[in-house]
Amino acid sequence: MRYLITGGCGFIGSHLAETLLAADHHVTVLDDLSTGKIANIRSIENDPNLRVLIGSVTDEQLVHEAVSQCDEVFHLASAVGVKLIMDRPVETIDTIVTGTQVVLKQANRYRKPLLLTSTSEVYGKSSSVPFEEDGDRLAGPTTKHRWAYACAKALDEFLAMAYWKSTNLPVVVVRLFNTVGARQTDQYGMVVPNFVKQARAGAVLRIHGDGRQSRCFCHVSDVVRGLVGLMNCSGAYGQVINLGATEEIAIADLARRIIEQTGSSSTVEFVSYESVYGEGFEDMQRRVPSIEKARALIGWQPEKNLTDMINDVGPG
Numbered sequence: 556m557r558y559l560i561t562g563g564c565g566f567i568g569s570h571l572a573e574t575l576l577a578a579d580h581h582v583t584v585l586d587d588l589s590t591g592k593i594a595n596i597r598s599i600e601n602d603p604n605l606r607v608l609i610g611s612v613t614d615e616q617l618v619h620e621a622v623s624q625c626d627e628v629f630h631l632a633s634a635v636g637v638k639l640i641m642d643r644p645v646e647t648i649d650t651i652v653t654g655t656q657v658v659l660k661q662a663n664r665y666r667k668p669l670l671l672t673s674t675s676e677v678y679g680k681s682s683s684v685p686f687e688e689d690g691d692r693l694a695g696p697t698t699k700h701r702w703a704y705a706c707a708k709a710l711d712e713f714l715a716m717a718y719w720k721s722t723n724l725p726v727v728v729v730r731l732f733n734t735v736g737a738r739q740t741d742q743y744g745m746v747v748p749n750f751v752k753q754a755r756a757g758a759v760l761r762i763h764g765d766g767r768q769s770r771c772f773c774h775v776s777d778v779v780r781g782l783v784g785l786m787n788c789s790g791a792y793g794q795v796i797n798l799g800a801t802e803e804i805a806i807a808d809l810a811r812r813i814i815e816q817t818g819s820s821s822t823v824e825f826v827s828y829e830s831v832y833g834e835g836f837e838d839m840q841r842r843v844p845s846i847e848k849a850r851a852l853i854g855w856q857p858e859k860n861l862t863d864m865i866n867d868v869g870p871g
């Protein structure tokens with residue numbers, strides 16, 4: 556098969572590219588290197604089955620060429636994470652919404668199956684954990700910019716579903732929960748690589764809020780296995796599917812666990828959300844996926860644990 560991976564120089568995209576190349580597929584990576592980097596694909600850069608296109612998913616001509624020459628599309632390119640959205644509000648919304656519009660339009664033109672990575676952020680402030688894919692979402696006000704990421708990604712989902720409904724384009728929407736592993740950068744506020752970096756340096760680990768908010772962390776190798784499985788599952792077409800771990804850990808406990816596992820002498824400090832993100836920042840207490848759908852469709856469940864993830868996080 557010939558796969559196009561948008562965002563293939565990013566954290567998850569580069570692992571996906573490695574996996575597909577190892578299975579003897581051809582892979583074209585399209586990335587503008589905004590948060591991704593060539594170093595992420597170092598291990599595969601000499602593979603004759605890899606082609607790298609540097610450019611944006613908002614470039615219609617480039618996307619047109621890339622999509623026309625592939626069999627299936629993994630659309631991962633996106634501004635990622637709340638911190639980036641807060642720091643660069645206009646361009647991040649544009650990348651998420653315009654980029655997905657362009658990629659879907661070309662996938663539909665050439666009738667190429669497409670998998671879109673969305674995010675658990677779309678559940679917003681909903682407290683009905685575990686989150687089920689057809690459960691209600693609860694986004695905050697448009698004056699609080701943090702919700703722009705959730706809403707922009709939700710709009711991507713609507714558009715993908717609209718193509719499925721109106722043209723039968725095979726699309727799969729996958730809502731990823733916190734994903735962790737080698738090559739994840741600590742630059743955009745991702746908590747595990749941040750804490751691991753600070754712990755290894757013997758620096759203070761700064762916990763936002765009271766640290767009782769919890770998250771579920773899933774190893775990137777489990778996520779990639781899920782993405783490939785769902786792309787190959789016709790029963791997943793036209794569906795929204797969660798992929799994530801179900802084991803919760805409070806952020807303060809995560810910090811202590813990382814200090815212990817890395818043998819660090821670091822201490823922890825609690826800092827207000829406002830001091831990090833500015834006035835009026837809202838966070839959610841818990842974010843737990845229901846993974847029944849992924850289990851029923853492809854027999855998926857995470858295999859790696861938090862110890863593996865902490866070990867595997869490298870310098871970002």
Ligand SMILES: NC(=O)c1ccc[n+]([C@@H]2O[C@H](COP(=O)([O-])OP(=O)(O)OC[C@H]3O[C@@H](n4cnc5c(N)ncnc54)[C@H](O)[C@@H]3O)[C@@H](O)[C@H]2O)c1
Nearest residue numbers: 562564565566567586587588589590591611612632633734
């Ligand atoms: N990592 C997580 O925990 C997580 C959680 C939920 C959802 N996701 C989703 O998974 C996908 C991949 O995220 P990631 O963690 O690998 O982040 P990442 O930032 O490492 O990867 C995103 C890639 O997209 C590229 N990109 C951004 N804008 C682009 C543009 N306009 N044109 C071309 N390329 C562009 C970046 O350079 C980067 O390589 C994203 O869609 C994200 O929303 C990730």
